[in-house]
Amino acid sequence: MTQEAKEMENGERLAKLEQQTDNIERIVTELNDNIKSFTAIYVPRTEIQLMLDARDKQISDLDKKLESKADSDEVKRIVKEDDNRKNNAPAWAAVMISAVVFLYTVLTALI
Numbered sequence: 001m002t003q004e005a006k007e008m009e010n011g012e013r014l015a016k017l018e019q020q021t022d023n024i025e026r027i028v029t030e031l032n033d034n035i036k037s038f039t040a041i042y043v044p045r046t047e048i049q050l051m052l053d054a055r056d057k058q059i060s061d062l063d064k065k066l067e068s069k070a071d072s073d074e075v076k077r078i079v080k081e082d083d084n085r086k087n088n089a090p091a092w093a094a095v096m097i098s099a100v101v102f103l104y105t106v107l108t109a110l111i
Helices: 003-041 045-067 072-110
Strands: none
Touching: none
């Protein structure tokens, strides 16, 4: 092989190496960008633990509130009272009408 052929071959190798270097540089840049985006959305373990503790506290508070709520017997009693009020409403309306008519009659008789 002549000197010129060797230089050409070395030039081709150098061009291939430059291309591979450019590719590696591009890949490294992409990896750095990926790492930056990952660290931007990454939540540290301590923060996650704090969030979980807060959630557990909320759950325990809800459990305490549920314990203080009415049981089924009390709910049945309240529903029954409500039904009684609804059933007695027409009777009370009749009493009120009768009272108004009575007062009207008494007042017109006095005047």
